[in-house]
Amino acid sequence: MTSARPDTAAPVPTAQDEVVGICQDLLRLDTSNYGDGSGPGERAAAEYVMGLLHDVGLDPEIFESEPGRASVVVRLEGRDRTRPALVLHGHLDVVPAQAADWSVDPFAGEERDGLLWGRGAVDMKDMDAMILAVVRQLVREGRKPARDVVVAFFADEEAGGVKGARWAVDHRPELFEGATEAISEVGGFSVDVDGRRAYLVQTAEKGLAWLRLVADGRAGHGSQVNDDNAVTRLAEAVARIGSHPWPYTLTPTVDKLLRGVADLTGLPFDAQDPECIDALVAALGPASRFVGATVRHSSNPTRLDAGYKANVIPGRAEATVDVRLLPGHEDEGIAALHLLAGEHVRVEEIHRDTALEVPFAGDLVDVMVDSLLAEDPGAAVLPYTLSGGTDNKSLHRLGITGYGFAPLRLPADLDFAGMFHGVDERVPVDALRFGVRVLDRLLRAC
Known part of the structure; x- marks a missing residue:
């Protein structure tokens, strides 16, 4: 057997x-x-x-x-x-x-x-x-x-x-x-907020504009006086754009996030007070890198290109700028960049993509929240805007x-x-x- x-x-x-x-x-x-x-x-x-x-x-x-x-x-x-x-x-x-x-x-x-x-x-x-x-x-x-x-x-x-x-x-x-x-x-990743775990669901993302700044001037010998220097004009425009203090503007998603952080921490919320906004952003710990870039536009020069010899003033100078724009405020942001560039510098578009923002509500959002809380009861779930x-x-x-x-x-x-x-x-x-x-x-x- x-x-x-x-x-x-x-x-x-x-x-x-x-x-x-x-x-x-x-x-x-x-x-x-x-x-x-x-x-x-x-x-x-x-x-x-x-x-x-x-x-x-x-x-x-x-x-x-x-x-x-x-x-x-x-x-x-x-x-x-x-x-x-x-x-x-x-x-x-x-x-x-x-x-x-x-x-x-x-x-x-x-x-x-x-x-x-x-x-x-x-x-x-x-x-x-x-x-x-x-x-x-x-x-x-x-x-x-x-x-x-x-x-x-x-x-x-x-x-x-x-x-x-x-x-x-x-x-x-x-x-x-x-x-x-x-x-x-x-989105959907956790952060620690005053000892409590909170999950951030991405319901918005900033708009993208990769821009080329172009300055034309009079080429010439490096020893000569030149009041039409493309490099000088470009450098001035790059400095203005890179150091511009964009005003704080809270979109609906960021507003809801910071109100949620205020509820979790007991910190005050005042949409008109930059110091209050900064304190709430800081309460998000490492995630403040993302969130801190979503309370206003940003414009970062990333590349420079001009000239070919030390004693030659070039007739053209270029720079690229990475611009991220808040949902609902893209046109005004682009208009401000043209003003910052100045009359002697052209702004050309390399790549442009739209900002997005949707409500933190609806059946799919409810399922996302429920799925997270089923695996981590007691956590909080908040919306946020992605800076990228x-x-x-x-x-x-x-x-x-x-x-x-x-x-x-x-x-x-x-x-x-x-x-x-x-x-x-x-x-x-x-x-x-x-x-x-x-x-x-x-x-x-x-």
């Missing part, structure tokens, strides 16, 4: 089991975006994503805006297909990293002290990994999300999305048919309302905001596992 053979089938991994390994794999793929077409592109990462989706029986589509600049899209069928679809998206590119500045190899995906280190760990291969892990678990278990979900991984976000989300919106809009809302990066921008700007062209919601429960002393495009980017592995639990809840209910 033979005994029954034991069941040796390996257990099916869950999203919490897989998310750390997926994130490590993505971090090890160098997808640096230099903004000039010289980087490695996103193709290798897109093919990796395709493999993970094919593995569970999905049929994603990969497409390129140009060779190597690859994006991936797949649609999950929802339980109620009469409802508008949700777009769940991330980007596969990262900003470059100078290895000599880092404590670890920025493309090794090293786990150390309970954190994953690498370029993209917070921007945004952490969220890419969470999306992939949750989608794989959902399909394996035979579950459907509450409504159709368009899952997208875009190229080129770090250079404005022209070769990624913007290209997809302009050339493949049918991929997003029926979608009205979207979820992506830089996301691919939600491109999706907005199709009438899709975007939110930032990459849920992470973080240690109070982790300078999360400071790691975006910074050195020694890292994310706690426990935060990744927390994130997949929250995202799974959201897809069940949204």
Whole structure:
């Protein structure tokens, strides 16, 4: 008589089991975006994503805006297909990293002290990994999300999305048919406010204007008196713009955030008092880097270009300026920049993208809040404005309302905001596992 053979089938991994390994794999793929077409592109990462989706029986589509600049899209069928679809998206590119500045190899995906280190760990291969892990678990278990979900991984976000989300919106809009809302990066992370954990959901983002300042003058010998010097005129304009004290202006999202901080801390709130605003921003700890840049416009000169020899006065001088504009105040901000540039300096547009702001209300917001609080009871959830921008700007062209919601429960002393495009980017592995639990809840209910 033979005994029954034991069941040796390996257990099916869950999203919490897989998310750390997926994130490590993505971090090890160098997808640096230099903004000039010289980087490695996103193709290798897109093919990796395709493999993970094919593995569970999905049929994603990969497409390129140009060779190597690859994006991936797949649609999950929802339980109620009469409802508008949700777009769940991330980007596969990262900003470059100078290895000599880092404590670890920025493309090794090293786990150390309970954190994953690498370029993209917070921007945004952490969220890419969470999306992939949750989608794989959902399909394996035979579950459907509450409504159709368009899952997208875009190229080129770090250079404005022209070769990624913007290209997809302009050339493949049918991929997003029926979608009205979207979820992506830089929101849903926790901060410590006076000893209480608060999660910041991104409901707004500043507008973007990369501008070129051009001064023309009279070329000549460096030894001559020249009152029509292009470099001098440009330098004066750059100094005015870079040092301009933009006035504090609280948009509805920032107003609601700071009122929430006042409630949590007991600090006074006065929208007309800059010192009061500064105190409330400071109460957000490391997140004050983000929030402090959203109480007013900002204009930072980033490049200068003039001349070719020490004793030659050039006839032309140029500078670039990175301008971030508050939602609802973009036109007045651009008008002010033209005045600051002065009559002798032209302002040319290199790249422009709109500001976004939506109410911290509605069914999707309610589900985001409920999903967070189910995993972290007693926390607070507040809206905030992102000082940068996301691919939600491109999706907005199709009438899709975007939110930032990459849920992470973080240690109070982790300078999360400071790691975006910074050195020694890292994310706690426990935060990744927390994130997949929250995202799974959201897809069940949204």
